[in-house]
Structures are given as C-alpha cells and as structure tokens.
Amino acid sequence: MTSLNSDSANLGYRHPHLLGIEGLSAQEISFLLDLSGDYAKLDPRSHSYERLLDAHTVINLFFETSTRTRTSFELAAKRLGAEVINMSVAWSSIKKGETLIDTAMTLTAMHPDVLVVRHPDSGAVKLLSEKVDCAVINGGDGSHEHPTQALLDALTIRRRRGRLEGLTVAICGDVMHSRVARSNIHLLTTMGAKVRVIAPPTLLPSGVESLGVTAYFDMREGLRDVDIVMMLRLQTERMQGSYVPSIREYFHFYGLDREKLGLAKPDALVMHPGPMNRGVEIDSELADDIDRSVIREQVEMGVAVRMACLDVLTRPLRPSPEGA
Amino acid sequence: MDATNARRVAYLNARLLDPASGLDAPGALLTEGGTIADLGPRLFKDGVPEGIETVDCDGACLAPGLIDMRVQLREPGEEHKETIATASDAAAAGGVTSMVALPNTEPIVDDIAAVEYIARRAREVKRVKVYTYAAVTRRLEGQEITEMGLLRDYGAAGFTDGLKAVANAGVMRRALSYSRAFDAVIIQHPEEPALAGGLMNSGKLATHLGLSGIPNQAEIIMVERDLRLVEMTGGRYHAAHLSTAGAVEAIRAAKARGLPVTCDTTPHYFTLDEGAVGDYRTFAKVSPPLRREEDRAAIAEAVADGTIDALASDHAPHDQDSKRLPFGLAEPGIVGLETLLPLSLALVHEGKLDLLELLTRLTSAPAGILGFQSGLTKGNPADLVVFDPDRAWRIDPDSFLSKSKNSPFEDHAVRGKVLRCVVDGRTIYSE
Numbered sequence: 092m093t094s095l096n097s098d099s100a101n102l103g104y105r106h107p108h109l110l111g112i113e114g115l116s117a118q119e120i121s122f123l124l125d126l127s128g129d130y131a132k133l134d135p136r137s138h139s140y141e142r143l144l145d146a147h148t149v150i151n152l153f154f155e156t157s158t159r160t161r162t163s164f165e166l167a168a169k170r171l172g173a174e175v176i177n178m179s180v181a182w183s184s185i186k187k188g189e190t191l192i193d194t195a196m197t198l199t200a201m202h203p204d205v206l207v208v209r210h211p212d213s214g215a216v217k218l219l220s221e222k223v224d225c226a227v228i229n230g231g232d233g234s235h236e237h238p239t240q241a242l243l244d245a246l247t248i249r250r251r252r253g254r255l256e257g258l259t260v261a262i263c264g265d266v267m268h269s270r271v272a273r274s275n276i277h278l279l280t281t282m283g284a285k286v287r288v289i290a291p292p293t294l295l296p297s298g299v300e301s302l303g304v305t306a307y308f309d310m311r312e313g314l315r316d317v318d319i320v321m322m323l324r325l326q327t328e329r330m331q332g333s334y335v336p337s338i339r340e341y342f343h344f345y346g347l348d349r350e351k352l353g354l355a356k357p358d359a360l361v362m363h364p365g366p367m368n369r370g371v372e373i374d375s376e377l378a379d380d381i382d383r384s385v386i387r388e389q390v391e392m393g394v395a396v397r398m399a400c401l402d403v404l405t406r407p408l409r410p411s412p413e414g415a
Numbered sequence: 416m417d418a419t420n421a422r423r424v425a426y427l428n429a430r431l432l433d434p435a436s437g438l439d440a441p442g443a444l445l446t447e448g449g450t451i452a453d454l455g456p457r458l459f460k461d462g463v464p465e466g467i468e469t470v471d472c473d474g475a476c477l478a479p480g481l482i483d484m485r486v487q488l489r490e491p492g493e494e495h496k497e498t499i500a501t502a503s504d505a506a507a508a509g510g511v512t513s514m515v516a517l518p519n520t521e522p523i524v525d526d527i528a529a530v531e532y533i534a535r536r537a538r539e540v541k542r543v544k545v546y547t548y549a550a551v552t553r554r555l556e557g558q559e560i561t562e563m564g565l566l567r568d569y570g571a572a573g574f575t576d577g578l579k580a581v582a583n584a585g586v587m588r589r590a591l592s593y594s595r596a597f598d599a600v601i602i603q604h605p606e607e608p609a610l611a612g613g614l615m616n617s618g619k620l621a622t623h624l625g626l627s628g629i630p631n632q633a634e635i636i637m638v639e640r641d642l643r644l645v646e647m648t649g650g651r652y653h654a655a656h657l658s659t660a661g662a663v664e665a666i667r668a669a670k671a672r673g674l675p676v677t678c679d680t681t682p683h684y685f686t687l688d689e690g691a692v693g694d695y696r697t698f699a700k701v702s703p704p705l706r707r708e709e710d711r712a713a714i715a716e717a718v719a720d721g722t723i724d725a726l727a728s729d730h731a732p733h734d735q736d737s738k739r740l741p742f743g744l745a746e747p748g749i750v751g752l753e754t755l756l757p758l759s760l761a762l763v764h765e766g767k768l769d770l771l772e773l774l775t776r777l778t779s780a781p782a783g784i785l786g787f788q789s790g791l792t793k794g795n796p797a798d799l800v801v802f803d804p805d806r807a808w809r810i811d812p813d814s815f816l817s818k819s820k821n822s823p824f825e826d827h828a829v830r831g832k833v834l835r836c837v838v839d840g841r842t843i844y845s846e
Contacts, residue, residue, distance in 0.1 A: 293589050336562040340563075344596070
C-alpha cells in the first residue's frame with residue numbers, strides 16, 4: 092500500500108485504505124487502538140460527538156448479508172455526522188450482470204468519501220479499492236481479513252488486561268474459513284501476543300503454523316493457561332458430516348464449556364465475534380456469564396473502532412487535522 | 416476377586432514364543448486370574464507349588480493369542496450366517512483371542528449405539544474379545560464422515576467402510592485429516608469402484624470363463640491415491656487384504672518414505688491363485704479377487720519381508736443360499752477364523768520366515784496398529800494360544816464351529832493345529 096499523502100499530519104496511519112491487518116506495523120495498530128480507546132470513552136448518551144464527517148458520504152456496500160457489522164459501521168458514521176447509504180447487493184444478481192469493477196465505476200461517479208465493503212470472495216475488496224478514488228474499509232472479504240473485528244477484539248482485551256504483549260490467546264473453531272481468525276492472528280502476533288489455534292484438523296488451513304501460531308487438535312491441551320479464549324462461529328453447512336461429523340461431536344470436543352474453560356487461567360476472558368451458535372461452539376450459560384464473557388463489550392467497542400477508522404481515513408480530506 | 420484368591424494356572428513344558436520380546440525358549444508360564452503372573456525358562460523347575468492348576472503343554476508352542484483384525488460377525492442382522500457366539504467359538508478354535516468386526520452389519524455400525532450393542536453382546540457371550548470398527552462414512556455411503564471422536568471414546572477400534580472403498584478422494588482426505596485429532600486408524604478396502612465391477616481377476620482365465628474381470632490396477636490405483644492423501648494429511652492409514660504385487664510395491668515405497676501406513680493380507684492371497692476359481696467355484700469368489708501366480712508369490716514375499724505388517728482372516732461367513740448360485744450372483748467371501756493359523760504356518764514350513772516372525776504378523780503387529788495389548792509380559796491379559804506347529808491334518812469345513820462353511824480349502828493339507836485357547840486366563844477351547 093502506498094501512502095496517500097506523506098506530508099499529511101496523519102502520521103499514525105499512513106495508508107489510504109484499511110484493507111487488512113497484515114502488513115500494518117505495531118505502531119500503526121497502537122495508534123488505531125489508542126484513537127479507538129478515546130472514542131470508547133465518550134458516552135453515547137451525551138450526544139456530544141464532534142461532527143467530523145459532516146457533509147461526508149459513507150457508502151456501506153455489502154455483497155453478503157450482515158446485520159451487526161453494517162449497523163455498527165452505520166452508527167459509527169452517523170455519530171460522526173456523515174450521510175450513510177446502505178447498499179445490500181445480492182452477489183448472485185451481480186454475477187448475472189455488472190462486474191465488480193463496473194460497480195466500482197458506478198460508485199466512483201457518485202463521489203462518496205468512504206466505502207465500507209463486505210464481499211464473499213477473498214481479495215475482492217482490494218480489487219475494488221484499486222478502482223475507486225475514495226477510502227475503502229474492508230468490512231470482511233471471504234476467508235481473508237476482517238480488520239475492524241480484530242481491532243475491536245484487541246481494544247476489548249487491552250481495556251480488560253491493559254496490554255496485548257505477552258498474553259496467550261487461543262483462537263478456537265473454524266479457523267480455515269474465518270477472516271476473523273486471520274485478522275486476529277496478524278494483529279496479535281504483531282503486538283507480541285502468543286497465539287494458539289484450536290480446531291479439528293479438517294478446520295485448520297494447511298500450513299497454519301506459517302502464520303506464527305501453534306496448532307492444537309486437543310482443545311483441553313490448547314486452552315491450558317491461556318489468558319484469552321476467542322471462539323469462532325461454525326457455519327451450519329459445515330456441521331453435517333463434511334468438515335465435522337455432527338453438532339454434538341463438535342460441541343463435545345470443541346465447544347467451550349465450563350469444564351474446558353477451567354483449564355485456562357482463572358480469569359481468562361471469553362470472546363466471540365457473533366453471531367453465536369449456542370450449544371455448538373459455546374455453552375449458552377457461559378456466553379451470558381458477565382464475569383467471563385466480554386461478548387457484549389466487543390459489540391460496544393466495534394462502534395468506537397469504526398469511528399476511529401472513519402476519522403483516520405478521512406483526515407486527508409479535512410483542512411486542519413487535529414493535533415496539527 | 417482378591418488377587419490371593421485368584422485362580423492360578425501353570426502351563427508347563429511349553430515352547431514360549433513372544434514376538435514382542437523375541438523370546439523363543441522352553442519354559443513355563445503362570446496365569447493368575449486374568450493376567451500373566453510369571454513366565455520363563457526356569458519357572459517351576461523345582462515343581463509346582465500346591466494350589467496351582469497345571470496344564471502340560473507337552474512341548475507345544477505357547478504364544479500370545481492371535482489378534483484377527485478383520486472379521487465379519489453378521490450380528491446384528493444376518494444371524495442365519497453367523498452370530499457373535501458362533502464366530503467366537505470359531506475364533507477360539509482358531510487360536511484367535513481378539514477379533515475386530517467390520518461395521519457392515521444391519522444396522523450398520525456408524526453410531527455409538529451400535530458400538531455399544533456389539534460391546535454388550537460380546538460381554539454376554541464372554542468368549543474371545545470382540546471389538547468393532549465403526550464406519551468412516553454414515554450409512555457406508557462414502558459422503559459424510561461419522562462421529563469419529565465419540566465413536567473412538569465409546570470403543571471403536573478404528574474406522575473403515577468395510578467391503579466398500581472410501582472412493583471419493585475429498586472424503587478420504589477429510590477422514591484421514593479428521594481422524595488425526597483422535598489418533599484413529601483409517602482402514603481402506605483398496606479398490607477403485609469404477610474399475611472393480613467385475614467378478615474375478617482380469618486375464619486369460621476370466622476371458623476363458625466369460626466372466627468380467629477386475630484388473631490389478633483397481634487395487635493399485637486406490638492404494639497409490641490413498642498414499643498421496645496420507646502424505647498430505649498425516650493421517651494413519653491401513654490398507655486391508657492386499658492382493659497384488661503392485662500395491663505391495665507402493666506400500667513398500669511409502670514405508671521407505673516414512674509415511675504412517677500399514678497393511679495386511681489374508682491367507683488365501685498367498686495360498687491360492689485365480690486358478691482356484693476353476694470351474695466357476697463360488698467358494699473361491701472373494702473381494703478383491705484371487706490373482707495370478709506372480710501376485711500370489713509377491714504377497715507371500717511381502718509377508719516374509721514385513722512389508723505386509725499383519726495377517727487377518729477376513730472371515731466372511733455366507734450360507735449355502737449365498738454361494739450355491741451362478742458365479743455372478745454369488746456373494747464374495749471366505750470363512751477364515753479357523754484356518755488363519757494353519758494356512759499362515761505354511762509360510763514357515765516353506766522356509767519363507769521363522770515362526771516368531773510369523774507370530775508377529777498375527778499378534779504384536781495388529782496389536783500395535785490397533786493399540787491393543789499383546790505379548791507374554793507379566794501383567795498383560797492372559798490371552799494365549801497353545802499350538803502344535805507341525806501336526807499334519809486336512810481342512811474339513813464341515814467340522815468348522817462357524818455357522819457358515821464357505822471355504823475353498825476343503826481337504827487342503829496343512830500343518831499346525833491349535834490345541835488350546837485361553838482368554839483372560841480362562842480356557843475357552845481345548846482340543
């Protein structure tokens with residue numbers, strides 16, 4: 092990625108887009124997390140956000156259904172005063188006619204300031220970013236990256252533990268198909284955390300160790316003494332005899348329950364990117380345990396992280412960035 | 416039972432043979448309750464203390480009981496062909512103290528209830544030790560993998576689709592991969608179905624008889640494909656009942672490359688060739704088919720050099736109604752529990768390998784593949800066979816204890832007879 096404007100006062104994050112965590116430096120990640128932390132301190136009920144994005148247009152372009160991520164981006168943009176347009180496009184209809192690049196051309200002609208894009212194909216958001224002349228935020232592409240999710244996970248951990256460095260984090264479940272896992276692995280390893288992945292062999296991508304993680308097939312072994320347990324969602328179509336034989340077997344060996352969590356550190360936090368399959372990857376009661384589960388806080392941090400990302404990526408458009 | 420009150424039996428004047436330790440020496444062995452309490456050349460040299468029962472082996476061989484890793488029990492579902500009780504009797508008469516059943520019963524053993532059913536029936540019958548494999552795929556349909564983790568926890572000895580190959584490479588890859596989490600072995604019936612539609616071995620005889628042929632390539636291609644998948648996944652793989660020189664060659668090369676693969680064969684593949692089919696003899700119809708003489712010799716050679724790890728009976732009971740049919744309609748399969756040892760001993764008598772090596776193929780090697788205990792070791796289960804390796808006799812299927820008598824070995828001359836079979840210290844068969 093090239094710098095949009097090297098003279099910009101935007102020293103902390105010098106990329107035109109946020110397409111992934113891979114390739115970001117620890118400084119850049121810290122900068123985004125610090126700014127996100129500032130946004131998280133603001134009280135949503137005070138209605139006192141600075142309208143930094145007044146008269147800006149943010150388009151949420153979703154080629155895959157999403158409720159929580161789209162809403163989180165929409166809320167973040169609106170709190171900063173932006174005009175938000177949501178475009179949900181059934182990818183099947185796109186396939187019939189317009190190509191992704193045609194879509195990009197059409198959108199460019201409308202001159203949005205930020206495009207938030209989710210797409211079922213890995214690499215599609217990057218392709219689109221090369222064809223438009225505004226900032227692009229990856230809202231999740233295929234099994235590749237979901238950078239704002241990794242940032243909100245990291246912010247949640249930092250608020251609870253004060254740091255990322257030196258922590259041991261277990262990422263459990265469908266690592267193979269998970270963009271959340273990949274972004275989190277990049278972020279956590281860059282920030283000096285130790286990352287374990289725990290899954291049946293059928294749900295671990297080949298050569299996963301090359302990402303700097305340790306792989307475990309045995310969840311009990313993998314959870315031993317970890318600080319953080321991140322659960323991943325298992326898509327229903329992967330449950331019946333293809334990647335795993337059944338829900339009950341998956342829950343028995345890879346579902347998080349109190350007994351398995353007991354092997355982690357006594358104060359280990361439980362995270363999940365949502366939406367949860369209760370009784371598949373996580374015990375329902377555990378998901379609701381406010382002493383262990385920070386799943387609600389993750390959602391809250393999502394809005395703060397997205398505000399920070401929108402702020403940072405639109406700074407080149409604004410005459411006098413803060414702190415200049 | 417209190418150990419001091421446990422029944423003690425001394426086996427005297429035996430030739431002790433233990434493949435696990437390499438022991439081959441005259442001596443005695445003591446069982447106490449269900450376990451081996453002591454053994455050795457010097458044991459009871461000064462007589463047997465009072466309170467210990469004695470069995471005089473009269474110079475016969477005393478070895479760990481055979482572990483037959485491939486039998487079909489037919490229970491549940493086809494009890495008119497065989498039951499767990501009759502198969503257990505046949506096993507005991509054959510010196511087999513542990514046997515592992517294929518999951519191709521009715522219902523199919525593809526869930527934990529079926530595994531538990533076999534275990535319960537085996538406890539009720541209480542003769543030889545009966546284990547079962549579970550299916551690799553649900554309903555043996557070759558599509559969706561079974562609950563291998565739970566099935567393993569409930570006692571499945573490994574996974575196989577029985578008489579069917581796991582034909583889809585993607586499914587086999589997933590099975591080999593998934594099974595790694597549970598250190599389970601995947602046992603393949605190595606035959607490419609698209610090439611295995613025939614009735615006997617391809618070649619001149621098939622042409623002469625007008626029977627459709629199954630080429631060696633059906634087996635070789637499947638083994639070679641699977642070995643590539645093992646290379647990719649690291650899963651534990653076992654190829655069942657090898658019948659061709661080409662498949663043996665592939666396994667030999669894979670072992671040299673360090674792949675986690677094993678294989679077995681069955682006495683008929685090193686005893687008979689396709690000629691046994693002769694004049695449409697359905698008792699010699701078997702899957703995979705009996706091959707050419709060159710293949711038979713290569714299989715015998717591979718047993719001798721250890722490329723073939725294990726010998727199994729591939730016991731496949733069929734009633735008369737399933738065999739007294741035109742060749743094309745007859746069921747494939749041979750009963751083998753009662754002939755496994757004598758037919759295998761022919762390799763020793765021919766000088767291909769020594770007795771201890773042969774017993775490795777029949778005891779410690781299958782035990783190693785399946786994670787069972789085997790061996791004349793203090794504390795091990797007292798699962799033993801006493802046999803005379805030299806006694807000459809002729810196989811008479813009518814005298815089999817198995818409910819089915821479908822054997823092509825009628826009147827076949829063999830040397831080697833089981834005299835006694837002991838499971839958990841209890842004699843369950845004696846001549």
